[in-house]
Amino acid sequence: MQPFETVTGPALPLPAANVDTDVIMPKQFLKGIDRSGLARGALHDLRFDAQGTPRPDFALNRPEWAEARFLVVGPNFGCGSSREHAVWGLLQLGIRAIIGTSFAGIFADNAANNGLLLVSLDPEPVSVLTALAADPERNRLTIDLPGQTILAGDATHVDFEIPATRKDALIRGLDAIGTTLDQAAAIRAFEERYHAAHPWLVR
Numbered sequence: 001m002q003p004f005e006t007v008t009g010p011a012l013p014l015p016a017a018n019v020d021t022d023v024i025m026p027k028q029f030l031k032g033i034d035r036s037g038l039a040r041g042a043l044h045d046l047r048f049d050a051q052g053t054p055r056p057d058f059a060l061n062r063p064e065w066a067e068a069r070f071l072v073v074g075p076n077f078g079c080g081s082s083r084e085h086a087v088w089g090l091l092q093l094g095i096r097a098i099i100g101t102s103f104a105g106i107f108a109d110n111a112a113n114n115g116l117l118l119v120s121l122d123p124e125p126v127s128v129l130t131a132l133a134a135d136p137e138r139n140r141l142t143i144d145l146p147g148q149t150i151l152a153g154d155a156t157h158v159d160f161e162i163p164a165t166r167k168d169a170l171i172r173g174l175d176a177i178g179t180t181l182d183q184a185a186a187i188r189a190f191e192e193r194y195h196a197a198h199p200w201l202v203r
Contacts, residue, residue: 001114001115001170001173001174001175002173003115003171003172003173004096004097004115004116004117004145004168004170004171004173005142005144005145005146005171006142006143006144006145006146007069007070007096007097007142007145007201008069008094008140008141008142008143009067009068009069009094009140009141009199010023010064010065010066010067010068010069010070010133010139010140010141011068011069011070011071011072011099011129011132011133011139011140011141012060012065012068012070012072012133012139013059013071013072013130013133013134014071014072014073014074014077015072015073015093015130016074017074017075018074018075018076018079019074019076019077019078019079019154020075020078020079020080020081021071021078021079021080021081021082021083021086022080023043023045023046023048023061023162024042024043024053024078024086024089024090025041025042025044025083025085025086025088025089026041026044026045026173028041029041029044029085029089030083030085033053035085035088035092038085038088038089038092039092039093039094041085042086042089042090042092042093043093046058046060047061047107047121053092054073059134062136064139065136065139067094067104068094068095069094069096069097069141070095070096070097070098070099070141071090071097071098071099071100072098072099072100072126072130072132072133072134073098073099073100074100074101075097075100075101075102076102076103076104077100077102077103077104077107078103078104078106078107078111079104079107081111082106082107082139084110084113084114084143086107086110087107087110087111087114087116088114089203090116091114091115091116095116095176096116096117096143096183097117097118097119097143098116098117098118099117099119099121099126099129099150100118100119100120100121100126101120101121101122101123101126103118103120111178112166112169112180113175114175115170115173117143117145117162117170117203119143119150119160119162120160121158121160125158127142128156128158129150129152129156129158131135132152132156134152138152138153138154138196140152140153145162145167146171148160148161148162151188151193160196165179
């Protein structure tokens with residue numbers, strides 16, 4: 001996974017509640033046998049019309065948000081089916097973090113397992129950040145994960161909480177397997193002690 005320390009870029013507002021994984025990654029993009037090409041599928045029906053033409057009224061198709069690195073979203077983002085493709089597509093699109101009040105459980109697990117930072121905040125700071133994201137003159141944010149802060153150019157400063165283990169994994173770019181392998185020496189030492197104490201388990 002790509003490590004996350006301090007990332008700066010535009011934020012895209014998606015304030016609607018209950019944006020589900022079929023909106024994030026429509027089902028027609030789930031046919032591949034690998035993860036390639038999912039950037040086009042991410043938020044596809046919001047970005048493109050039925051003919052595949054970019055919708056000019058959607059912010060991500062405008063230059064002020066074209067390089068968006070963050071989403072500021074409504075409650076219960078990522079609900080619906082458990083498709084991990086939704087997270088893969090957002091990452092391929094360049095999204096590094098999502099800020100909101102609440103996230104669906106399976107979506108949150110998929111995000112954690114793939115290096116996508118989810119920041120949960122109270123409604124008031126989310127409203128402030130949504131307004132900033134909607135303003136092309138003020139939509140640029142910086143997320144400092146080690147410092148657990150969100151900064152905006154107008155001096156807005158928002159602190160956030162994150163479990164220490166998840167923070168460490170994101171900063172170091174470790175998925176669940178990498179986090180386990182990080183303890184490889186301790187695991188081997190335990191195995192040796194256990195087998196020595198229970199030799200009948202080893203043929």
